[in-house]
Amino acid sequence: MTFALLRRWRAAPPPPQHPLAPPDATHLLRELGHHPDVRQALTLSALLSLISTLLTATFAVTAAQAIATALLDHRLPDTAVTLTIAVSLIGRAVTAALRERILTSMAARRLHDLRADLTHAALTLGPVQLSAQRSSHLNLLDTDLDTRLAPYFARFLPARWHAAITTPTLLIVTALLDPATALLLAITGPLTILFLWLVGLAAHAATDRQWQAHTRLNARLLTVTAHLPLLHLHGQVSTYRRVLKASAEQHRTLTLNVLKIAFLSGLVLEFAVTLATALVAVWIGVRLFGGAASLAPTLAALMLVAEYFAPLRQLGADRHAAMDAEPLAAHLAALRRMTPVLTGQRPTEPGPPTLTFRDARAHFPGTGGAGCSPLTATVPAGTHVTLRGPSGSGKTSLLHALRRHVPFQGEILVNGTPLQYLDADAWRAHVAFVPQHPHLLAASLRVNLSVTRPDASDTDLIDVATQVGLLDLIRHLPQGLDTPLGEGGLHLSGGELARLSLARALLTTPALVLLDEPTAHLDPETEAAIVQVIRAAFHSRTVVLVTHHAVNFSAQHLTLAGRAA
Template sequence: MKRLMREAAVRPLIATTALLGLLMAAATVAQWWGFAQAVNLAFLEGQPLITLGPTLALMILAFALRALLGWAREVVGQRAAAAVKRDFRSRLAARLVQLGPAYTGGERSGELATALTEGVEKLDAFYARFVPQAALTAAIPPLIALAVFRIDWPSGLLLALTGPLIPVFMWLVGTLAEGASRAQWLALSRLGAHFVDRLQNLPLLTAYGRVPSQREEFARVGEAYRASTLKVLRVAFLSGFILELAATLSTALVAVTVGVRVLGGHLDFLPALFVLLLTPEFFAPLRQLGADHHAGMEGSAAAVRLYDVLNAPAAQSGSEAAPDPAGGVFVERLTLRYGEAAALEDLTLSFPPGSRTALVGPSGAGKSSLLAALLLFVRPQQGVLRVGSTPLDTVSPEAWRERVALVPQRPVLFAGTLAENLRISRPGADDRALWAALEAAGAAAFAKEGGGLDMRLEEGGRNLSGGQRQRVAIARAFLKDAPLLLLDEPTSQLDEAAAADLREALETLAQGRTVIEVAHRADAARAADRVVFLERGRLMAVGTHPELLARSEAYRRAWEAA
């Protein structure tokens, strides 16, 4: 909660709401003083109604002012909450881009999506209700107590003594509620993660006949969320009961003492009625704060996860301009670990400008990890990546990635038009450039048949074949026209005939560029200027494909196993 209170929008929100609270307190005092005066003049002093005009006007004006100030308080709170949520979403999106796939790949997508959507929405109650109500509570009760003290100091003293009991009770119950709110949020996050995970893998579950068993699992996870929610509600009801009881008893105490003194002739009717009217107004903000406190606790519990994302260490933090890969790419004694497991170990390599290098090795050899390091997705524990004489850890990751094109093993295609998917690599490209990229990638024919650039692609490109998806990915690389090209087994998901057909487009794409390809087929290794053979993150051999077949038994075994 402390971190939420340090957000930039909080201070203006508190200041504005506190000012509104002071005005509301003054209007409340004026309203009930006018009402008490009118009752006293009309019923005790017997004055005609026509003489009560100024008093009734004061009461009505004060009532209208209270309503207007209450509306202003709601508007200020809602606008502040909207601004904070917008700011959180912007910061979270920027941070996830900085963290890159190395971070998101280690997170459960459903849990992360729940945090970034529902978690941010939970902040609404904190900033729209709890923070403004806390400011009102700090402003209104003291001013009302002061007004009562001036009229009847014993009643003012009772308010000063009993009023602080409610925040104390709220703090005691809130300690219990905090743990329950966090447990509820964790249960909701698990439910979201479980749902997305099973939905994404529904074809596999269906193929293995595991859908019925997942119903039981969904019931178990859903029951955990239901139980945690009911626990939060029980704590909220208990808190509400305690706060209402404390406020009611305190109000009754003031009423009894006032009544006794009126009957004993020690207090006149007018101040007595005024005190009785103001006493509920004194406790009203405190009671409302107790109710809003639980809504704020939900936002505080969700914020823990949001700040975890915002404070996660980024892979790179350089800011210099990106160097030209024409200076060559150099890997010097690079060590990269995921936890305790070493993906790359003391690796030294160079990639001359215009060269074509195939990375070969068994699964887990570190091939894809090297590409991730070159894309600045991960931060090596030791060693240096250089382009020319410039270390990449001093370069802006966004600027460097503008000079790199990637054709992944499994292309990511979004639901939308073909043009929207292509422009991911170059947002400002015109239609002529898009068609040129499609022609170069051999994708123009099926694009024309499907409706041209307005062709609708389903999520993941489900309405395309594997080869067509790869050609769209290659068209993106053509469109980007970057000097450094990274190919991560682009034909591994295709059969021999489709792979051979796609290889022609890749050969065209590779011309005039520095190419680093993770290869699993012999044709890719043969087409390379040299082959780098990796095993368990270490460099085992470098040479052409025929050379390594002749002198490296491990390399020969790797191709035989493939």
């Protein structure tokens, strides 16, 4: 049985709505670098690279000269030579530190912007759109942003420039010193790059797979952790432990395969560098022995061989960083592309709105409006209506559409203006939503009440708590408003949660209130009391209450037809 389960989970396809990495991740990653700040930092860094290369060349030439003088002429190098060596090396140190400073602070700024983007995108999309995305995905994106993208900005991008400047410059210098060595470098350099490119292609495909495995592994860990009570309930903990173990094993194998190839590029480079050094050294040795060359320029050339390959080696190491960053960039782009509801420009009029629906129903991209029934009705300003219909007929989805969290089909007019023309953020600020399952933060009761208005005073909070009938509870809690609440509302009953949710909505003084079955879990007496609270508290505001029960709430009932209709 376990094996069947394992096979199924391994074979389980990602959900169809799941936005997978688009094909051209490299392009998307490059786009992240198109920014004036990045360009400026890269230009400065390139300039410093050039200075540093020239200083390195100066050092090599003078140092070789000094050695040759000591070895062949048995005399100490001139003060000028020694001074040049020291100055060029100190100059190199300063440029290197400057480069690092410019690049790392640019990366920090860029990541700040990207994280802000990500946050904005996630919050705009809201939970309905993101439900196809797994929260572990978002979590990974957010926590991995620095580790995966910072090396790309701070190292990979400048490393390309660095290589592009240093390599030809040093080749020219070497050619001036010792044409034979330069010829060898001119052949091995491009060959190395070719090898790197070939190995990189193979590693590239493997990295994508590895990222998927990594995400899935973490998704699984999150799922299994979040549902531990459920798994305990069905005695399935050990089964899922095996599943976890198997996917961890799979992840290990995949990663190791990626690394074998990725390190191969390192191996190629190391071989190229060390073999070139060895070849150059031996060849120079042979020519010196035959008297076909002189020591000073050839020694300088030998010293430059390591410097010639250093940027290529760096590029090879950082290429790995870029490959690491690509899937992340793709997912980031996918998230930004998902932004569902195009916001309009028009401001929202103050005061309770009149709502007009014409064949309106929520429309989920991908799945279509399957199951959602259309609504045609008018809700006059300041009136209270109930929205009813069979389970699954799209009542909740319609409320989300009204909140501009999901797109819709048909027409929804607000005071005669099509909903899609309104500025979405401004509109949302006018609308309060009371969900089926209010979300609790792992924080105090005060924080949980005031999430919709963090500046609310305790007097305000007590006031709304009194209106929704939570005052008794608060009085009985030893820590009062400071009592901590756990995730999922461990210590609050369903009724108390609904009251909490109503209190949150009350705090925002909204013009339109959308209530999604807030009383589903309440006994008839409490339900009646809560309905009274809603009627009194939201008096003269436009209110839409989704319910299954025949509650004494309003004169007007809107009805969504069943699936069959």
